[in-house]
Amino acid sequence: MTWRFVAIFVATCTASCSKPSEAPTRVHLNPVGIAIVCKDAQSEPTPCDGVSVSSREAFVLDLSRQAIGLSFLPYGDHYDFDPFTPGFNLLKLKDWDGKVLEDLVAIESSKDSKYVYVLSRSPPGLVRIGTKDFSQAFVGFDSDCTAESFSLVEIESSDAFALVACSFPWHGVLKVLLNHFDSGNIVITRIDIQGSPGFVSVSPDGRYAFVTHKFPFQNNVSKLEIETGRIESVALFDDPTPAVSSDCADGIDNDYDGFVDGLDPECIAGSPSEFPLIHAPACSNGKDDDKDGMTDQEDPGCEGVFDDDESEDNIMVVQKPVVAPDGSLVYVPHANPHGISVLSIEPFHVVNVNEEGSKKYSVVLARLGRRDIVLQSAPTSVVFRKDGDEVKGFAGLSSGQIVRFSTNPPTLEMAQETPAPFATMPDLEVQEKKYDRSVDPFYEYPSFGEPVVSLLPGTQDQYSYYGIVFQKNSNDVLSERWQVEYEGVLPNAKGNWGFFFIQGAQFKDTSKDFCSLGVEAGDHLIVKDPPYFCYGQKGQTDATCPAEAKEDTGVVNLCEFEVADVFEDKLVLKPIDGFKGFGELERIPQPFEWEIRVSDAFTVVGSTTGFLHAMEKGEDGRCKRMEKADLRLTGRAFLSRPLSGLSACPPDAWSNEVEWQTFANMAFTFNIFPPCLTNEDLTVSLCEVVRGTLLSFGVNDGRLYYIANVGGYPSDIKVSGSLIYAVNATSGAIHLIDPTTMTIYLTVY
Numbered sequence: 206m207t208w209r210f211v212a213i214f215v216a217t218c219t220a221s222c223s224k225p226s227e228a229p230t231r232v233h234l235n236p237v238g239i240a241i242v243c244k245d246a247q248s249e250p251t252p253c254d255g256v257s258v259s260s261r262e263a264f265v266l267d268l269s270r271q272a273i274g275l276s277f278l279p280y281g282d283h284y285d286f287d288p289f290t291p292g293f294n295l296l297k298l299k300d301w302d303g304k305v306l307e308d309l310v311a312i313e314s315s316k317d318s319k320y321v322y323v324l325s326r327s328p329p330g331l332v333r334i335g336t337k338d339f340s341q342a343f344v345g346f347d348s349d350c351t352a353e354s355f356s357l358v359e360i361e362s363s364d365a366f367a368l369v370a371c372s373f374p375w376h377g378v379l380k381v382l383l384n385h386f387d388s389g390n391i392v393i394t395r396i397d398i399q400g401s402p403g404f405v406s407v408s409p410d411g412r413y414a415f416v417t418h419k420f421p422f423q424n425n426v427s428k429l430e431i432e433t434g435r436i437e438s439v440a441l442f443d444d445p446t447p448a449v450s451s452d453c454a455d456g457i458d459n460d461y462d463g464f465v466d467g468l469d470p471e472c473i474a475g476s477p478s479e480f481p482l483i484h485a486p487a488c489s490n491g492k493d494d495d496k497d498g499m500t501d502q503e504d505p506g507c508e509g510v511f512d513d514d515e516s517e518d519n520i521m522v523v524q525k526p527v528v529a530p531d532g533s534l535v536y537v538p539h540a541n542p543h544g545i546s547v548l549s550i551e552p553f554h555v556v557n558v559n560e561e562g563s564k565k566y567s568v569v570l571a572r573l574g575r576r577d578i579v580l581q582s583a584p585t586s587v588v589f590r591k592d593g594d595e596v597k598g599f600a601g602l603s604s605g606q607i608v609r610f611s612t613n614p615p616t617l618e619m620a621q622e623t624p625a626p627f628a629t630m631p632d633l634e635v636q637e638k639k640y641d642r643s644v645d646p647f648y649e650y651p652s653f654g655e656p657v658v659s660l661l662p663g664t665q666d667q668y669s670y671y672g673i674v675f676q677k678n679s680n681d682v683l684s685e686r687w688q689v690e691y692e693g694v695l696p697n698a699k700g701n702w703g704f705f706f707i708q709g710a711q712f713k714d715t716s717k718d719f720c721s722l723g724v725e726a727g728d729h730l731i732v733k734d735p736p737y738f739c740y741g742q743k744g745q746t747d748a749t750c751p752a753e754a755k756e757d758t759g760v761v762n763l764c765e766f767e768v769a770d771v772f773e774d775k776l777v778l779k780p781i782d783g784f785k786g787f788g789e790l791e792r793i794p795q796p797f798e799w800e801i802r803v804s805d806a807f808t809v810v811g812s813t814t815g816f817l818h819a820m821e822k823g824e825d826g827r828c829k830r831m832e833k834a835d836l837r838l839t840g841r842a843f844l845s846r847p848l849s850g851l852s853a854c855p856p857d858a859w860s861n862e863v864e865w866q867t868f869a870n871m872a873f874t875f876n877i878f879p880p881c882l883t884n885e886d887l888t889v890s891l892c893e894v895v896r897g898t899l900l901s902f903g904v905n906d907g908r909l910y911y912i913a914n915v916g917g918y919p920s921d922i923k924v925s926g927s928l929i930y931a932v933n934a935t936s937g938a939i940h941l942i943d944p945t946t947m948t949i950y951l952t953v954y
Contacts, residue, residue: 231937231954232274232276232283232293232295232937232954233265233267233270233274233932233937234267234268234269234270234937235267235268235269235270235934235937236265236266236267236268236274236920236921236932236933236934236937236939237266237267237268237920237921237932237934238265238266238311238312238920238921238932239263239264239265239266239312239921239922239923239930239931239932239939240263240264240265240312240313240314240321240923241253241261241262241263241264241278241314241923241925241930242261242262242264242314242318242321242336243255243258243260243261243262243318243925244258244259244260244261244262244318245257245258245259246259248260248337249337250317250318250319250336250337251317251318252316252317252318253316253318253925253926258926260277260278261278261279261925261926262275262276262277262278262336263275263276263278263930263932263939263953264312264314264321264334264336265312265932265939266309266311266312266323267295268309268934270295271297271305271306271307271308271309272295272296272297272298272309273295273296273298273309273312273321273323273334274295274296275296276939276953278930278939278941278953279941279950279951279953280951280953281939281951281953281954286339296334296339298323298325298332298334298341298343299332299341299343300325300328300330300343300345301343301345306325306328306330306332308325308326308327309323309324309325309326310324310325310326310352310353310354311323311324311354311355312324313355313356313357314336315357315359315365316359317362318336319335319336319337320333320334320335320336321333321334321336322334322355322357322367324352324354324355324369325352326351326352326353327351327352328345328348329345329346329347329348329350329351329352329369329371330343330344330345330346330352331343331344331346331355331367331369331381333383333386342386342387344381344386344391346369346371346379346381346393347375349371349374349375350369350371350375350377350379351371351372351373351374352369352370352371353370353371353372353402353403353404353419354369354370354403354404354405354525355367355368355369355370355405356368356405356406356407356414358407358411360410360411362384363384364382364384365382365383365384366380366381366382366383367379367380367381367383368380368381368405368407368414368431369381369405370402370403370404370405370416371402372401372402372403372419373401375395375397376397376398376399376400376401376402377395377396377397377398377402378395378396378398378402378405378414378416378429379393379394379395379396380393380394380396380431381393396429396431396434397434398416398427398429398436399436400418400419400422400425400427401418401419401420401422402416402417402418402419403416403417403418403419403423403523404416404417404523404524404525404526405417405525406525406526406527406528406535407431407528408528408532408550409528409530409531409532410532411431412430412431412432413428413429413430413431413550414428414429414431415427415428415429415526415528415535415537415548416429417523417524417525417526417537418523420520423520423521423522423523423539424440424441424442424521425438425439425440425441426438426439426441426523426526426535426537426546426548428550428553437553439548439553439554439555440555441521441523441537441539441546441555441577442521442542442574442576443574520541521539521540521541521542522539522540522541522583523537523538523539524537524538524539524540524584524585524586524587525538525586525587526538526548527587527588527589528550529589529596529612530589530591530596531596532550533549533550533551534547534548534549534550534556534612534615535547535548535550536548536587536598536615538584538585538586538587538600539577539584540583540584540603541583542573542575542577542579542813543579543580543581543582543583543584544575544577544578544579544580544584545577545578545580545584545587545598545600545610545615546576546577546578547577547578547615555576556576556615557576558576558577558578558614558615558616559571559575559576559577559579563614565616565680566680567680567681567683568680568681568835568838568871569681569683569814569817569871569872570681572817572838573813573814573815578610578615578616578617579683579813580600580602580608580617581602581604581684581685582602582603582604582606583602583603584600584601584602584603585600585601585602585603585918585919585920585921585922586600586601586919586920586921586922587599587600587601587922588922588923588924588929589612589924590924590929590944592944596612596613597609597610597611597612597618597944598610598611598612598615599922599924599929599944601919601920601921601922601931602919603918605914605915605916605917605918605919605935606912606913606914606915606919607912607913607915607919607922607929607931607940607942607947608910608911608912609910609911609912609944609947617908617910618910618911619908619909619910619911620909620910620911621908621909623678624682624906624907624908624909625907626675626682626872626904626905626906626907627668627670627675627904627905627907628670628671628673628675628873628902628903628904628905629670629671629902629903629904629905630642630643630656630671630902631652631653631656631671631672631673631689631900631901631902632899632900632901632902633647633650633652633898633899633900634898634899634901635650635895635897635898635899636895636897642656643656646855648854648855648878648880648881648882649750649751649880649881649882649892650880650892650894650898651691651807651844651877651878651879651880651894651898651900652672652855652877652878652880652900653671653672653673653875653876653877653878653900654669654671654672654855654858654876654878655671655672655855656671656672657671658670658671661674671902672875672876672878673873673874673875673902673904674873674874674875675872675873676869676871676872676873676874679871679872681814681870681871681872682872682873682904682906682907683811683813683814683872683904683906684813684904684905684906685811685812685813685814685903685904686811686812686901686902686903686904687809687810687811687812687901687902687903687904688808688809688810688899688900688901689807689808689809689842689877689899689900689901690807690808690810690897690898690899690900691806691807691844691894691895691896691897691898691899692729692802692803692804692805692806692807692896692897693802693803693807693808693810693897693899694800694801694802694808695722695723695724695728695801695802695803695808695816696722696808696810696815696816697717697722698717698719698722698723698724698800698801699733699798699799699800699801700714700716700717700798700799701796701797701798702714702715702716702796703732703795703796703797703798703799704795704796704797705778705787705790705791705793705795705797707787707790707791709777710769710777710778710779710787711775711776711777711778712730712766712775712776712777712778712799713774713775713776714796714799715774718773718774719771719772719773719774719775719776719828720771720772720773720820720821720822720828721820722801723816723818723820723840724768724771724776724801724820724828725768725771725820725828726768726769726770726771727767727768727804728767728768728801728802728803728804729765729766729767729768729781729801729802729803729804730765730766730767730768730776730778730799730800730801731762731764731765731766731799731800731801731802732762732764732765732790732793732797732798732799733797733798733799733800734798735762735764735793735797736792736793736794738789738792739762739763739764739785739789739793740760740761740762740763741760741761741763741785742760742761750880750882750890750892750893763783763784763785764784764785764789764790764793765781765784765785766778766779766780766781766784766787766790767779767780767781767804768801770827771820771827771828772826772827772828773822773826773828774826802896803841805843806841806842806843807841807842807843807844807868807877808840808841808842809839809840809841809842809868809870810840811872811904814870814872815840816840817837817838817839817840817870817871818838818839818840818841819831819834819835819838819839835871836869837869837870837871838870838871839868839869839870840870842866842868842875842877843866843868843877844866844877844879844894845863845864845865845866845876845877845878845879846863846864846866846879847862847863847864847879847891848862848863848864849862850862850889850891851863851879851881851889851891852889853889854881854882854883854889855878855879855881856878856879856881858876863878863879872904873904877900879891879892880892880893880894911947912947913931913940913942913947913948913949914949915931915933915938915940915942915949915952916933916935916936917933917934917935917936917938918933918934918935919931919932919933919934919940920932920933920934924944927943927944928941928942928943928944928950929941929942929943929944930942936954937954938952938953938954939952939953940952940953941953
């Protein structure tokens with residue numbers, strides 16, 4: 206145990222020498238935390254779940270001002286902590302030397318409303334504020350603790366303590382006893398935890414703490430038995446792309462230098478490949494590649510010195526976990542993917558809320574490995590409200606909403622039972638030029654037919670939205686953006702570690718699993734940014750349509766090869782007529798940048814669903830289609846082509862002049878109409894499709910959830926009495942929300 210010195214301050218002006226301000230100007234610039242305290246009729250602190258509550262006050266942590274504001278609820282008068290200084294003044298907090306703290310990160314209130322506690326990251330410590338006289342007391346921690354978050358535990362007031370998560374350089378949790386805060390006899394216990402702790406929460410009985418971790422361990426949540434220090438950890442998500450054996454672990458001298466695997470100099474240096482690097486990876490090149498102000502290993506997007514992508518667009522961000530009131534489940538909000546994972550405490554494991562056989566089971570979400578409550582935007586915080594025997598959850602979303610969810614079973618609550626999904630008008634983009642189909646249909650490019658919403662013949666409630674028809678009663682319709690691209694790149698089928706082996710005409714990238722990517726025979730491998738000898742002039746044609754004319758005039762990359770066979774860890778290639786042969790490919794410096802595109806087809810990719818396919822590894826390592834797989838597990842669409850010519854442009858839907866190729870996945874169907882032009886003599890010319898032609902549209906799942914639209918960024922939520930209190934980091938406001946109707950009762954600025 207460790208003892209820490211405590212400094213105590215009393216604010217210069219208390220309630221006797223100042224009064225609430227009613228200034229209309231914005232008080233909070235960037236509020237990130239809120240703590241609610243309650244007062245009785247005599248303005249004395251009282252528990253918020255008691256019968257003597259007469260008023261409520263909100264203590265707000267302002268990240269920009271690094272100070273604490275006080276608002277009197279519900280009408281929003283604000284307290285000026287220094288009325289003799291011009292402007293509106295918040296409460297500045299100080300350390301043991303009287304120095305103003307400038308790295309405040311979290312705020313919580315005690316159950317009896319007597320105190321508000323604020324965590325300082327650097328210097329690490331905890332500030333206690335008296336809610337009656339605004340007195341301050343500070344307790345400091347060892348300097349090896351970078352304090353990230355804390356949680357108050359108040360089973361008995363005499364045994365109250367705070368748990369503080371420390372991320373660097375020491376990894377662990379501090380148990381800070383609070384019963385001698387005034388005297389300075391603070392007992393602090395250190396509990397080591399592997400990984401870098403981010404947020405910490407505690408079970409209602411005070412037995413367990415639940416700790417999330419910062420990058421790169423953010424997929425794990427740890428359960429800590431506080432008294433014994435015993436730790437269990439679970440992964441929120443399974444690895445969706447299992448690692449493939451690398452050059453450094455395949456028993457082969459891949460680069461023919463006489464050294465195999467662990468004896469190869471490159472493998473000894475930690476590279477995933479035996480081949481020497483042609484260029485330094487993005488995470489060890491000394492540059493800020495993603496322009497976020499951080500370089501190489503200090504960038505949270507880097508997963509090691511050989512990582513060639515500094516971007517953190519797909520890095521999971523985990524928020525503070527919350528334990529259900531009955532102590533049986535833990536709810537963990539996270540972004541990338543956006544959702545709330547549910548964990549059982551005894552035994553400690555992830556609960557699959559999308560279990561097969563459940564009423565809202567989704568095949569798509571199951572294939573994506575989603576066991577969580579799926580959200581459409583990143584969650585910011587989660588709280589629970591108990592009303593009798595019923596418990597409801599509420600999540601703040603970065604898109605500016607508060608959404609309500611059920612805990613039995615854990616799922617978003619719908620305001621109507623039957624959804625009515627719809628799609629937006631498809632956008633068209635060809636060679637980086639966008640076309641507005643609300644002005645002109647541009648039938649010389651691929652389309653889904655006439656850009657209108659219409660009732661399907663023979664139905665009473667099924668519509669075609671610009672040619673997109675939804676599967677009836679499907680749980681697989683998600684709110685997301687879809688892209689339909691001609692000869693598009695397969696998602697994640699690209700990289701910088703491509704190697705070609707002339708013997709066997711094999712291509713490898715040891716970081717990729719080609720079966721999980723959905724690569725099929727007939728797809729094309731393309732060398733990106735190739736040497737000069739890969740370029741050539743494509744032959745001119747007598748182009749009738751604009752797209753053809755643009756395509757046929759430029760110098761093109763001829764280092765493109767057809768995939769003849771697909772294995773989990775390699776591709777067998779063959780040359781394409783009119784393109785370069787293997788001799789040119791052998792001359793390209795290795796490793797090289799590459800991508801794989803589908804050939805003579807469209808990729809259909811959802812921003813959440815991704816690229817659906819049913820490919821898996823067979824016993825011989827060759828990729829094959831899963832047995833008895835649903836035919837709708839596909840992300841490949843094909844152009845409907847005329848049997849001969851067309852008498853009208855566009856052709857009528859289901860015209861017998863066209864061999865229709867209806868695309869159908871788990872969510873919707875459509876036909877891609879053949880592009881055409883009507884000539885001056887009213888004859889019809891057929892047009893070719895240019896690689897990269899893109900049709901994109903939005904889908905709304907049509908489910909009406911219980912949502913309060915607050916706008917901005919609801920950074921923190923608290924429940925007190927009959928209302929929910931959400932503080933908005935964008936507007937600086939406090940929103941008072943009715944949890945039953947999910948309407949905004951009042952907004953305080």
